[in-house]
Amino acid sequence: MKKKNEKEGILLESGTNEIEIMKFRVLGEFYGINVAKVKEIMMTEKIKPMPHSHPSVEGFFKPREQLITVINLANYLTGATPEQGARDLFIITHFNKMMVAFRVDSIEGISRISWQSIQKPDRTLANGAESVATGIAQCDNQLVTILDFEKIVAEISPETSIQIEEIEQMGERDITTAPVVIAEDSVLLQKMIGTSLQKAGFKDVKIFNNGQECWDYLSSLRNDPDLYKKANILITDIEMPIMDGHRLTKLVKEDMRLK
Numbered sequence: 001m002k003k004k005n006e007k008e009g010i011l012l013e014s015g016t017n018e019i020e021i022m023k024f025r026v027l028g029e030f031y032g033i034n035v036a037k038v039k040e041i042m043m044t045e046k047i048k049p050m051p052h053s054h055p056s057v058e059g060f061f062k063p064r065e066q067l068i069t070v071i072n073l074a075n076y077l078t079g080a081t082p083e084q085g086a087r088d089l090f091i092i093t094h095f096n097k098m099m100v101a102f103r104v105d106s107i108e109g110i111s112r113i114s115w116q117s118i119q120k121p122d123r124t125l126a127n128g129a130e131s132v133a134t135g136i137a138q139c140d141n142q143l144v145t146i147l148d149f150e151k152i153v154a155e156i157s158p159e160t161s162i163q164i165e166e167i168e169q170m171g172e173r174d175i176t177t178a179p180v181v182i183a184e185d186s187v188l189l190q191k192m193i194g195t196s197l198q199k200a201g202f203k204d205v206k207i208f209n210n211g212q213e214c215w216d217y218l219s220s221l222r223n224d225p226d227l228y229k230k231a232n233i234l235i236t237d238i239e240m241p242i243m244d245g246h247r248l249t250k251l252v253k254e255d256m257r258l259k
Contacts, residue, residue, distance in 0.1 A: 184216035211243030
């Protein structure tokens with residue numbers, strides 16, 4: 001898996017706007033995760049239950065002296081607790097200094113696709129709330145839901161995510177006129193970053209839902225004499241539908257006016 005992650009890093013850094021998706025099944029449905037987020041795949045092991053934990057947390061196990069929390073993805077996604085299969089697998093990830101294993105039914109392979117082919121799900125599919133899906137992609141004639149694993153971990157264990165209170169502890173900051181442009185597809189992170197910047201003294205903040213929208217805005221300012229009064233600081237997510245952060249920053253750096 002190490003070689004695969006190194007390959008993924010080279011791929012993304014090149015700004016090709018592509019991603020490698022590991023496809024897996026949960027209760028018969030196809031889901032996906034960015035290969036770069038996967039540390040390894042493991043056979044399931046005996047798990048020690050964790051008292052008073054979230055319903056989707058099965059417990060933990062300790063392979064190679066490393067404590068790993070196990071999340072039952074079927075339970076999180078549907079609320080059901082199906083019987084555990086002998087062929088179940090653990091997808092091992094690392095988020096916010098926390099090792100997490102997600103139980104899945106099977107691994108179905110890896111597909112390389114363009115971010116342009118990934119569509120953000122309509123919010124009506126989640127009753128108006130932000131979906132746990134990063135996007136929907138067509139992989140080998142299958143519709144695959146790419147999950148936001150950071151959001152899953154943050155919902156199950158909020159204390160492990162970034163807290164606004166940590167920003168407030170920094171105290172008051174002088175107001176700055178430097179305009180900030182943000183590319184971020186997560187509504188949750190849009191609010192968190194926007195609020196944090198406001199508290200840090202940045203009052204001119206523009207937020208876009210993906211790299212393409214952000215690039216269109218920056219491109220429109222290319223010949224504006226007041227460019228740096230409208231866009232001075234760029235903050236971007238890496239994984240976004242249509243255009244990712246690597247592609248966005250590559251385009252900006254290659255533009256003689258915007259770089």
